[in-house]
Amino acid sequence: MEYIRRLFAQNRDIVADISKHDPEFFSKRAGKQEPHFLFIGCADSRVPIETLTGVAPGEMFVHRNIANQVRSVDLNLLSVLQYAVEVLDVEHVIVCGHYGCGGVKAAMGDQSYGLVDHWLAGIRDTCVRHEKELARLGDDERRFERMVDLNVLRQVHNLARTPIVQSAWKRGRRPMLHGIVYDIHDGLLKELVMQVDGNDRASELLTTQRGSVGD
Template sequence: MNIGTRLRRLTAANAPRSLLPRSSINRNGARTFLTTSDKDEEAPSLRGIHPELACLLQKSSNWSNEMREKDAGFFDRIGSPQKPKYLYIGSCDARVDPTTLMNVEYGQLFIHRNFGNIVCGSDLNVLSAIEYAVERLGVPHVIVCGHYDCSAVRASHTQTDHGIMENWLRNIRDVQRLHNKELSQIADAEMRHRRLVELHTIEQCNNVLKTGVVQQARRASFNKYGFAVPRVHALVFDPAAGELKKLPVKWKNELKDFGSIYDLYPDS
């Protein structure tokens, strides 16, 4: 008996009966396995659309109809090429929806979200979003938005191996290390968490400013207009209070501190 067979038998022996894979033969004669429940078996309609998905689709249809009634030109505007004012980099936390919490019109935000609102220099996903927003869309503002009660930040507080997530959480642990002197002086655990959220958000803004595409754009706009864009902003949202605030960061001091190290275009 090979290891694959042994694992399948072990899984079947310990799994709830209603969740065991059910085999069937598709049109091509190949065997397929579908994870179903007894409830699914009794509801033929689920073979088409799951009721929870059907609910979302119905809500979307209702929303579409309501928007047409409120604003006849809404979808004409949405259907035209996007011209967002802001690149928003934030958490994928379900409680932190950027369009809702900022109360902006659809199309104003170019949004990138990930676990912990991290701007990592080796993450092609976030770097591609930054490049597209800055070079192609010409956004004048980049927002990095953290939030209190952040699961990623809380996980980085613990001396626990979180598996594959550790490769990602290490970015937040590095922020902890950089600011350990300040954080270690905060006795209250919750206040320490909130301060780490703020410091982490600021460091991610610094990471945005370290990218070549942002430096190029800021240098070019400064030479042409006398001011640098995109501007970078550090915001934090408090889900419990419903408050969004701007962190008091003196970017001139921040840039002065690391400019000689990270400035890629010092003479341009």
């Protein structure tokens, strides 16, 4: 009970602090939102993306799920994506993974966690696809980090294949897709693949050395 009370207390303190510097900080953002970014990230509590990037309210549209998955049957994600692309007209869609991701780790092992095992089936597929490459990496920690990267690249590819992004690209090179990863150890964001704005760039995701997703 005392934890939840703390939330309210801190909220009041923060609002008071902000309002002291800019009395209209909240009221002037209460109108229409015109965010530039759609952020698709992990539900992990250690990835506070707004704090990390310093975006103000109204600048970033956010969707988070376990292990930042983009699945073409996920109505929740598709609704967010459709609204962000077609109604809010966002310019950038970012898929962001993070090292130390519990979801990726679970998918790499054979332990069962219940319902979430179904959700992680896609990562398990990626694991199998890259079996040889991963085996070549000597230590477990490097294998884990590589899987986090590969998972992000796979999700960017999945994103590019959605009818929503495909139809947007038919109208122009917008939105741009980006794959990034967050290092929870040093707090920095790392670029994996940037500015995917058409099917030519999307298919490179499967072939380029660095961003190789397929075999």
